[in-house]
Amino acid sequence: MILYFSGTGNSLSVARQLAERLNEQLIPLTEALQQDLTNEKRIGLVFPTYDFNLPPAMREMISRLRISPQSYVFTVVTCGSAAGNCIWTLRRILRKKGIELAYSHKVSVPDNSALAFGRNPNNQLGKFDRVPARMEQIISELQAESHTLHYSWFGLLSWLLGRPLIERGMIHYLGPKVIPDKCIGCNNCVRVCPMNNITLQQRSDLTDKDGQVAHFGDRCTVCFACVHACPQQAISTNGQTVRKERQYRNPQIKLKDLLLR
Numbered sequence: 001m002i003l004y005f006s007g008t009g010n011s012l013s014v015a016r017q018l019a020e021r022l023n024e025q026l027i028p029l030t031e032a033l034q035q036d037l038t039n040e041k042r043i044g045l046v047f048p049t050y051d052f053n054l055p056p057a058m059r060e061m062i063s064r065l066r067i068s069p070q071s072y073v074f075t076v077v078t079c080g081s082a083a084g085n086c087i088w089t090l091r092r093i094l095r096k097k098g099i100e101l102a103y104s105h106k107v108s109v110p111d112n113s114a115l116a117f118g119r120n121p122n123n124q125l126g127k128f129d130r131v132p133a134r135m136e137q138i139i140s141e142l143q144a145e146s147h148t149l150h151y152s153w154f155g156l157l158s159w160l161l162g163r164p165l166i167e168r169g170m171i172h173y174l175g176p177k178v179i180p181d182k183c184i185g186c187n188n189c190v191r192v193c194p195m196n197n198i199t200l201q202q203r204s205d206l207t208d209k210d211g212q213v214a215h216f217g218d219r220c221t222v223c224f225a226c227v228h229a230c231p232q233q234a235i236s237t238n239g240q241t242v243r244k245e246r247q248y249r250n251p252q253i254k255l256k257d258l259l260l261r
């Protein structure tokens with residue numbers, strides 16, 4: 001079984017290829033939490049890198065997964081370029097559950113956080129040229145049930161960025177914010193949010209039926225799914241509005257593939 005977490009489809013695209021080629025079922029990580037996976041022989045975890053580490057929300061989710069120490073557990077991490085301490089963090093969490101991570105590798109793809117820093121992820125599409133060869137390597141190693149951790153790390157910087165206070169600061173700094181006057185209440189953000197953290201709520205200053213706007217709860221993990229999927233560019237990040245040409249989605253993935261509800 002392949003479990004994935006994805007904001008803009010990079011990890012979903014990798015997870016989908018793995019599921020197809022390894023003949024495994026594909027499900028979102030959030031759904032897997034509701035299931036007993038102890039009879040699964042092979043479990044793959046596919047997720048993005050955030051701040052050179054495993055996304056904070058995923059740490060908690062993985063620690064709650066019901067998987068057996070007898071399973072062959074592997075991970076494939078997507079990242080812009082540096083997966084930092086992801087694999088070590090995951091290995092530590094799994095070890096606390098008595099599970100040994102058997103295999104890991106990373107796939108470099110466009111960095112979907114680039115737009116928060118005024119850059120365009122769509123200018124990084126050339127990174128896909130190297131993906132097929134990496135995927136072939138990963139698939140053949142997984143078919144052979146290889147026990148190899150291909151890893152990278154960023155040592156001190158990853159460790160520093162992983163401190164809870166700094167992490168909370170980054171979420172606050174980069175965190176998506178709704179621009180109420182631009183929001184048309186289309187529900188895209190509500191449906192793509194992997195954290196189920198967005199609802200539509202009536203604007204207090206408007207009483208007509210069109211006054212519904214997106215409202216964020218407190219579980220945002222800054223995956224940018226909402227920012228990239230908003231047809232009105234009504235969700236800002238890093239205090240800046242987002243330009244349409246900087247909105248990104250993995251070219252293999254359609255918006256409907258990312259809708260979780």
Ligand SMILES: Cc1cc2nc3c(=O)[nH]c(=O)nc-3n(C[C@H](O)[C@H](O)[C@H](O)COP(=O)(O)O)c2cc1C
Nearest residue numbers: 007008009010011048049051052079080081082112
């Ligand atoms: C908040 C945030 C932080 C990120 N930090 C890193 C990073 O430290 N290193 C890196 O190489 N890519 C980083 N990225 C880029 C993503 O890991 C990459 O684009 C990933 O493939 C996105 O996966 P998705 O499309 O499945 O959501 C970051 C992205 C976000 C949203």
